[in-house]
Amino acid sequence: MFTKVSDSNNKKITIYFEDEPVEVEEGMTVAAAVLEPSHGWTRTTHGGHKRGAFCHMGVCHECLMTIDGVPNQQACLTPVADGMKVYRQNGEPDFHQEEGKHA
Amino acid sequence: MHNVWDVIIVGAGPAGMCAALETTGHGLRTLVLDRQMEPGGQIYRSVGSSAMVDKLGSDYAAGLPLVKKFNASDAQFESGANVWDIAPDRVYYSRQGKSYCEQARHVILATGAMERPVPLPGWTLPGVMGSGASDVLLKSSSLLPEGPVVLCGNGPLILQAAVHLSQFDIPVAGVLLTGRLGNALRATKYALGACSRPGYFLHGVNLAIQTLFKHKCVFEAQDIRISEKGQGLEVLFATRSGKKKELTASTVLLHEGVISESRITRLARCRHTWDQCQRYWHVDADLWGQTSVPGLRTAGDTASVRGAVAAQAEGHLVGLDVCRELGSIPMSQRDDEARPHLRIIKRCKSLQPFLDEYFAPTPSMLQPAADAIVCRCEELTAGELREAINEGCYSPNGLKSQARPGMGTCQGRVCGQAVAEMIADAHGIPLENLPLYTAQPPLFPLRLGELVNTSIPPDLL
Ligand code: FES
Numbered sequence: 001m002f003t004k005v006s007d008s009n010n011k012k013i014t015i016y017f018e019d020e021p022v023e024v025e026e027g028m029t030v031a032a033a034v035l036e037p038s039h040g041w042t043r044t045t046h047g048g049h050k051r052g053a054f055c056h057m058g059v060c061h062e063c064l065m066t067i068d069g070v071p072n073q074q075a076c077l078t079p080v081a082d083g084m085k086v087y088r089q090n091g092e093p094d095f096h097q098e099e100g101k102h103a
Numbered sequence: 104m105h106n107v108w109d110v111i112i113v114g115a116g117p118a119g120m121c122a123a124l125e126t127t128g129h130g131l132r133t134l135v136l137d138r139q140m141e142p143g144g145q146i147y148r149s150v151g152s153s154a155m156v157d158k159l160g161s162d163y164a165a166g167l168p169l170v171k172k173f174n175a176s177d178a179q180f181e182s183g184a185n186v187w188d189i190a191p192d193r194v195y196y197s198r199q200g201k202s203y204c205e206q207a208r209h210v211i212l213a214t215g216a217m218e219r220p221v222p223l224p225g226w227t228l229p230g231v232m233g234s235g236a237s238d239v240l241l242k243s244s245s246l247l248p249e250g251p252v253v254l255c256g257n258g259p260l261i262l263q264a265a266v267h268l269s270q271f272d273i274p275v276a277g278v279l280l281t282g283r284l285g286n287a288l289r290a291t292k293y294a295l296g297a298c299s300r301p302g303y304f305l306h307g308v309n310l311a312i313q314t315l316f317k318h319k320c321v322f323e324a325q326d327i328r329i330s331e332k333g334q335g336l337e338v339l340f341a342t343r344s345g346k347k348k349e350l351t352a353s354t355v356l357l358h359e360g361v362i363s364e365s366r367i368t369r370l371a372r373c374r375h376t377w378d379q380c381q382r383y384w385h386v387d388a389d390l391w392g393q394t395s396v397p398g399l400r401t402a403g404d405t406a407s408v409r410g411a412v413a414a415q416a417e418g419h420l421v422g423l424d425v426c427r428e429l430g431s432i433p434m435s436q437r438d439d440e441a442r443p444h445l446r447i448i449k450r451c452k453s454l455q456p457f458l459d460e461y462f463a464p465t466p467s468m469l470q471p472a473a474d475a476i477v478c479r480c481e482e483l484t485a486g487e488l489r490e491a492i493n494e495g496c497y498s499p500n501g502l503k504s505q506a507r508p509g510m511g512t513c514q515g516r517v518c519g520q521a522v523a524e525m526i527a528d529a530h531g532i533p534l535e536n537l538p539l540y541t542a543q544p545p546l547f548p549l550r551l552g553e554l555v556n557t558s559i560p561p562d563l564l
Contacts (some may be wrong), residue, residue: 001230001353005271006245008154013558025244027140027152031245040229049483052229054479054517056186058138059217059364061480061513062227063549069399070200072512072548077183080141 002035013082024080031056031063031076034086040076043089064089108134110425111194111207112178113186113367116144117411120479121214121290123178125422129431133177134205136184136196142173144215145235146411149243159267162306162411166302169415186214187545189371191398193563197549204559207396208273209425212386213418214364214373216404217297219383219464220517221359222471223255225329230336234264234358241267248354250274253338255261255327256358257282258462262310262312264356274285276350279324279340280312281359282461282469290461296453302410303454321348324465328475329355359464361408366516370438370542377535378407380459382469384539392421402427413451416444469524477525478518480511485525492529499540501522512548515540 003019010025016035022043024033031042038097041050042063057075063075071093079090109131112119119135120142126133135142143150147166150156156513174180181198188195193206207293217237225231234254240246250273255260257280268275314320323343330337338350348527362383365375374387374395385407402421403414420441427437428512471477473486483506491506499515499522502508508522509515515522519539526533 002240002246003249004245005241006154006158008245009154012154013508027149028244031248032286034560037239040149041333045482047196049227049482051479052232053229053469054226054236055218056232056239057217059513059516060220061511064512070550072550078139079183085519 001040014077015080015084017083017085017086018088019085026080028080029056029076030073030078030080030084030086031065033063034059034075034079035062038088041088044091047090048091064093106205108132108205109393109429110134110209110211111136111188111205112211113137113172113194114144114213114403114405115142115180115550116213116403116413116414117146117166117169118215118405119211119530120173121415122211122213122402122425123418125419126425131429131431132231133428134181134207136181136185136186140182140184142170142180142182145239147238148239153242154245155242158270159242159561166411185547186335187547187549188368189399190369191371191396194310195264195544195559197553200550202549202553202559203558206563208429209400211392211400211402211415211421212367212405213402214277214367214405215414216361216408218357218362219359219362219517220521221256221328221357221464221468222475222477222485222518222521223327223357224472224475226337226357227476228329228331228452230353231355231357234261234356234490235361235471236352237264238267238355241562243285247271247273248356250354251276251350251352253277253279253336253350253352253355254358255279255281255324255338255340255355256360256452257464257468258358258360259307259458260361261356261358262307262314264358265314265318266310275318276352277319277321277338279321279327279338281324281327281465282463283465284322286461286463289463290457293457293460296455296456298323299450299453302362307458308478316389323465326472328472330364359468360462363405363406364516365405365539366514366542366546368394368401368405369539370544370546371396373399373401378459379457379535380463381408381455382464382524382534383408390448391424392417393424409451409455413448416447416451419444420448424564429530441493471521471525473503477521478511479555480513481507481509481515483508483518488522488525492526497526497530498533498537499526501536502526503540509540514542514547524553
């Protein structure tokens with residue numbers, strides 16, 4: 001869906017998207033890092049429709065994801081970190097995830 | 104006693120960085136807050152670390168020396184800082200799940216601009232994004248859509264996006280231009296002003312020529328709607344003569360110009376001005392960035408969209424005048440040092456009416472089709488909202504309590520302008536008489552725990 005048009009010298013790290021390891025470059029945002037594995041959708045609405053990041057600059061809140069157990073995180077403002085666990089947010093945020101359901 | 108800064112600057116784009124260079128250069132203790140991880144703003148996004156600096160032309164590369172100067176300055180830079188409330192002498196922000204309050208003798212808001220959200224049927228589908236979003240991905244992560252891409256919109260940035268795509272051989276299925284051809288005629292009366300920045304003007308002409316020659320362009324495209332088709336997307340539209348056509352894409356990029364991000368200045372209760380040609384509210388400020396609220400200044404696109412060159416000059420002017428006001432330089436020195444920046448602003452201001460008129464938004468584009476989702480957060484369509492409006496709703500705030508647009512997590516950033524346009528159209532009210540949704544703190548959803556567990560002293564909360 002998206003393609004890399006230039007290589008950077010940034011260090012490669014691993015994050016987990018929906019429990020699958022993904023190799024990404026340090027310095028990326030989570031929203032950019034999961035574009036490929038998520039097929040461009042980061043959450044579903046309460047009506048059950050798929051949505052993906054629209055603005056990539058913190059305005060639209062379409063990229064809300066559960067990151068390291070905390071729901072409602074703006075993936076486009078969050079930098080990736082080694083070992084980070086990222087889940088799509090389905091419908092309303094599930095605050096039980098915070099208690100370590102996915103940990 | 105809390106630590107009181109001389110100046111807090113919100114936003115490390117061109118305006119914020121230049122303001123900081125002045126204030127720190129004249130010895131003022133300066134804190135700069137930005138939501139991103141690196142200084143640069145959206146226009147110079149990630150320029151300090153980007154693999155694209157040599158590839159995206161001189162406009163982008165121009166940000167590199169500025170970012171380097173800023174990083175070498177005495178300004179304290181806090182990245183990843185989300186400002187959620189503001190007063191003339193203090194700023195509240197959240198960073199990595201913790202909230203802080205910092206006090207200052209002066210606050211400068213340089214929060215920039217955003218793309219104007221223009222709802223279309225299907226614009227919520229994954230694979231559809233702002234052309235600014237694609238620009239951010241290119242600069243910060245060297246990513247471009249694989250294509251085929253369909254571009255829809257109006258404004259110099261859509262031409263820039265089209266040129267970038269062809270530069271990297273990304274297939275473009277079509278460029279649907281939504282501006283009116285008649286705009287060019289109206290803009291000619293400002294052509295003389297456009298000559299005040301001949302280099303910039305020719306650069307724009309060059310982008311337009313490259314776009315026209317390399318891509319299939321459709322002028323005055325209308326009734327655009329996007330739907331899913333197999334694994335990809337289908338863009339349906341009507342030509343100028345009303346003929347229905349379709350294009351297939353994997354990514355659709357939308358852009359209908361750039362408007363000031365006014366939520367923060369509205370929250371601060373500054374006076375605002377309505378820009379009739381480009382149709383957006385922006386904060387009212389004088390040449391030195393002083394708003395109607397003493398102690399609160401603004402610089403760059405927040406105070407009217409004129410682009411990075413003007414934003415830098417404005418940042419310098421605002422910084423200089425803050426230095427004068429806080430006593431670190433005399434008036435005469437401010438005036439001397441301001442002179443080159445004033446000249447730049449004058450040139451930018453003479454060019455702007457031409458661009459504003461040429462790329463004026465098309466009124467029909469601002470009235471969404473009934474099945475277009477207007478409030479993305481609350482999933483409300485134009486049809487549903489019009490029903491409430493026609494039942495007797497005369498203001499965005501009123502509609503908010505009646506039908507819930509603006510109550511979602513983006514707090515009306517995306518739907519605010521569109522809702523006002525719809526109300527104005529339905530009841531024949533001039534839009535400048537319709538204030539946008541009231542901005543309230545916190546400016547974005549905060550976790551309750553963050554407020555309970557804050558480092559903010561109780562007397563400041
Ligand atoms: S789009 Fe309406 S509140 Fe976010």
